[in-house]
Amino acid sequence: MGKTITINPITRLEGHGKIEIFLNDRGDVDDAYMQVTELRGFERFCLGRPAEEMPRIVPNICGVCPTPHNMASTKAVDYIYGVAPTYTAKLIRRLQVAANYVEDHYIHFFFLGGPDFVMGPDANPAERNILGVIGKVGLDIAKQVIEVRKRTRDIIKLIASKPAHPEGGLPGGVPRGIKEEERIAIMDTATFSIEFAKFALQLFKDTVLANKGYLDLVLSDTYGLKTYYMALVDDNYHQNYYEGMLRVVDPAGKEVAFFHPRDYADYIGEWVEPWTYIRLTHLRKLGWKGMVEGDNTSLYRVGPLARYNVANGMSTPLAQKEYEYMVSVLGKPAHHTLAYHWARLIEALQAAEELRQIANDPMLSGKDIRNMNFQFTGKGIGCVEACRGVLIHHYETDDKGLITKVNLIVATQHNAAPMGLSVKKAAQGFIKGGNVSEGLLNRVEMAFRAYDPCLGCATHVAAGKMPLEVTIRDREGVVLEKLTRD
């Protein structure tokens, strides 16, 4: 008789999640689902709000990646008021984005996803976490992790009040400028961040790439998924986190679409399934083809691995070198889901280098931080690369600038269907003959952890929850057993 496995809550990710794994009579995996079980309704309760207040409300979609929401919103509001930020204001916004990339990528590597590698997938779950990592890498390193996070979040605080809920961003600018002494201090933070980024990459190479067992895991088909990829690129087709054109490549790495983010609705469709609150994005022109990978899929992925596959390179020299090394090992496109971790650390290096570039520009402490030459349009679509991938905020207003329409497409939503597939493949690869251990279940969790999913984001529509719980049921749906981990 078939069984169902449930894990609850899934851990070391942002938000709540639920995974159901159905076993057949032989105890092999018949099917598996990752469900989003919560909804909050931002798209509706933001109606009637003044557009310029939106950058201060939407950070509550996600407190782990609030800066991208604050920024996509600010850019949408720029368009609503028909105004471009001044040179200095744009530098300040880009500084906030770069600082966010550094702190957020390290939260993932050291707190969320990294412990699976640093401690090992089968490590005692009581130690498979940041505290275990501290025990292993030592207190001095731990203090550096805390320091790099603190210093980059202090930059966000300077610009936007609260790193977990940024309040900055005005149409055409920013509310507060950077003082000259602050610019000098940021240069120092940038240097520290670059050195830390080099260390983190070396740690990844020593821990993961030098370990044949891990490398085999990274390269295994179980953790592979052939999809399309979407990301923002700059004029040189290099990675850009603040602005650019959206480019899509197919599973063979060939460009199939290149468009301005304002045209997103022509390219992105959201499919509705009755078993999840999340809308499943896909390439609209290909049509919904279901939860499938390979040449016949219409699913695409976003985030660090997508940016690696879509862009022709990095925007900064040290990160470019690391990118070239990754290409020499994995080739392009790389469909290895666990390679998200590697790409993420290279991006943190690019972001640290960007911090330095921006801080080196004396105009960062310029006084011209507002462009108030408004040419009201009543419609705005703002797009940025959030740490977890493409983020789109689309607002429309009445003639007083009060919101009448909100459509949000967030990174974890693009990745929702692929993540479900990755979980299913991992479950099928690791769970055989009804044998389920804590370590095997953790390997299933590793399949979604690589994406660094942000379920708060994914569930912006109402109040979201996605617990990972393994319940074993028979065909009639009667619960036979609930598997949880010790």
Place this chain on the structure above:
Amino acid sequence: MADKPKMAVCWLGGCGGCDEALVDINEDILVLAAAFDVILWPVALDYKYHHVESLEDGEIALTLINGSVRNSEHEEVGRLLRKKSKLVVAFGACACFGGTPGMANLRGKEDIFQWVYRDAPTVVNPNRNIPEPITIAHGNQLTLPEFYEQVYPLGHVIDVDYYLPGCPPPPDRIRSMGRRVMSGDLPPKGATLAPTRALCDRCERNQTKPDRLTIEDVKRIHEVEADPGKCFLAQGVVCMGPATRAGCGESCININIPCRGCFGPVGGVDDMGAKYLSAFASLIKGKTEEERKKAIDGLEDPVGYFYRFTTASSLLRKKRDTSTKA
């Protein structure tokens, strides 16, 4: 390990920002880890709910719960943690007052579903699917929790010992809470762990507020080049400072942005928006009804300004602004 008091951190209908805020105490997180045996913290640790179920009642010394209660699962987890904990702190604006998602109480579930699964420009839904509590997919049964009709602050659902407001609570308040819990120096049950007075009392710009403050023309934030040294209200911009509890460190004021009230009402006040509205109305200057009307032209969204974080704990909490029933 056995000698250390136990601590739990959990999110309900939250955004994760309160969990990040806890990490924002920086190196003191190591002090916290040394002082407490953290037995649940889903964002960082792999403990599951059954670990909590296996504990004795009251065995957890301190539990920090962030997020509001929006569905039955939130309530169940909240009740479980209450039962197992000596002290429960409602951590952050959502747990204390419902937070910004509480503004959803002014809209029905059907209204939300209609947009999200039918009308949004990117929706492709030829089968007219809508999320269902129970679905049979390929012969397998999948379930989803059901939403409550509204967002509830934590204290409306379980007994809360202390409230730590803010979106999110700032690091120095979190440290101070930790010290008070560890030393046993705690205020009476039900207290808010922040000053009772208004933000204006702490605001440096307060000195620039005229003795007789009047507003002739309410301005929206993008319409003014705000003077960073001058009271926002004196510049005609809505600032929630007079009605908002102090203790945030004035971080928004410091980036030249007016307060929106994430610390909730001052001591002794339940309905923050009503309190503010009565005070604000008295500032409006105008000899005639028409002049007064014109003065508040810029005040387009009283709910979004006055109740941004507290709709769910206010008198508005069950009001719907449309005919949707849900």
